[in-house]
Amino acid sequence: MWASVERTKKSLRSSTARLLRVRRSLLFGHESLGEVIEIGSGVTQVEVGDIAVPTVRRPCSDPACIACRADRQDFCYTGKFTERGINQRHGYMAELVVEQERYLNPVPRALRDVAVLVEPLTIAEKGIAQLNQIQQRLPWQERGSRAVVLGGGPVGLLGAMKLVLEGCDTTVYSRTPAASDLEKLVTSFGAKFAHAETTSIADLARQVGNIDVVYEAVGASSLAFEVLPYLGTNGVFIFTGVPGRKGPTSVDTDTLMRDAVLKNQLIFGTVNASIESFADAIADIGSFLEKWPAALRSLITRRWPLDQAAEPLAGKSGCIKNVIAIGS
Ligand SMILES: [Zn+2]
Structure with a gap:
């Protein structure tokens, strides 16, 4: 068991080393659910204690990109968008994450154990x-x-x-x-x-x-x-x-x-999604949970602590969806 975990870690280290040669570093994780623990002075839409799913894609800066200027970066024309955990922006596999409130989608507490499926x-x-x-x-x-x-x-x-x-x-x-x-x-x-x-x-x-x-x-x-x-x-x-x-x-x-x-x-x-699609997904996860609680919950086959994240990341566990739980 230890040997195989060590091998996995070694292979991850070597993939990470390859990645580091391409860009300095990229933290993985674009599907997530987090809890708001601190807010800035200008924040009005989320409160400490809210749980929320963040969106993934961030708009390009080209003033001529009418899609991004209309907050529809999922239809970006220039291809110069960035994406958390995928493209030029760190993802969410971290204990602490800073995010603008416009990219956060608050989720009802009742969906806490399944809301990672929203994205x-x-x-x-x-x-x-x-x-x-x-x-x-x-x-x-x-x-x-x-x-x-x-x-x-x-x-x-x-x-x-x-x-x-x-x-x-x-x-x-x-x-x-x-x-x-x-x-x-x-x-x-x-x-x-x-x-x-x-x-x-x-x-x-x-x-x-x-x-x-x-x-x-x-x-x-x-x-x-x-x-x-x-x-x-x-x-x-x-x-x-x-x-x-x-x-x-x-x-x-x-x-x-x-x-x-x-x-x-x-x-x-079709790729990525708008803020409206996140709202639809949150509502539908609620409907799925009401209609088919066992089926929905069974999509999350296993939850892993952060110190064992190497195993699901190596893709050897044969699960539908692995969740890495960070903190409580
Ligand atoms: Zn754009």
């Missing part, structure tokens, strides 16, 4: 808000679209919960090995589950019927583009994953383009 849910909130805007083109469509979620990780599962909450007939399609626990979890909040080992994509499409929405949360372009030909008439395909560059893949571009035109399909990508 990953904001991805679905922004994507599904856009989906709902797009599908206003179908004024006859009532609640009950048929949705497929690709991926059984935290982003996929939270997206699936949101789609179920929206009244969608939702199927989670996963390639995760030994997925029996995942199937139980997915069905416990009212979604269906299909495993890639036993269900081909063609079978999935037959089972679902006209696929109105695909919510991609797996970050694997090969799987996404295998599913795309099965997107239904008037369907919308939402990309949220950022795949690594694994080299070119063949796709039948004629079929994809013909379908996009002849079936009125829309394919879009």
Whole structure:
């Protein structure tokens, strides 16, 4: 046990050393929940004792970037935004963090043990808000679209919960090995589950019927583009994953383009989230907790003390979501 932890620490030290060569340092952690312990004299919206989830992206400084100037840095035009824990700004994996109140989203105390899931849910909130805007083109469509979620990780599962909450007939399609626990979890909040080992994509499409929405949360372009030909008439395909560059893949571009035109399909990508999406996510985490408390809580597989953070950071624990608890 000690040996393996030491190896993990050694490998982290060497990754950190590589990182230090690129920039001086970067503290990780963009998903977080914290408690306000001190406020400055000009603060009016948060109080000592509040718990809050901070946003991640900070605007670029270009006066011509109308998105950032409108507080919508999630649509930044210049690409010169910064992000806490990801891009040029320290993250939240620290005992003390200083933040401007405009970037803090207060959370009801009742959500304290699950509110760390707010940030990953904001991805679905922004994507599904856009989906709902797009599908206003179908004024006859009532609640009950048929949705497929690709991926059984935290982003996929939270997206699936949101789609179920929206009244969608939702199927989670996963390639995760030994997925029996995942199937139980997915069905416990009212979604269906299909495993890639036993269900081909063609079978999935037959089972679902006209696929109105695909919510991609797996970050694997090969799987996404295998599913795309099965997107239904008037369907919308939402990309949220950022795949690594694994080299070119063949796709039948004629079929994809013909379908996009002849079936009125829309394919879009979405990244980051606005302050409104954080407010929506906080409200929806409250709804999830009320409707499916066990399922929501089970997304947090384990909480780790800071001095053991090397283990979950090394990605060897096989959990859905690891939380590193700092302080009380
Ligand atoms: Zn910008």
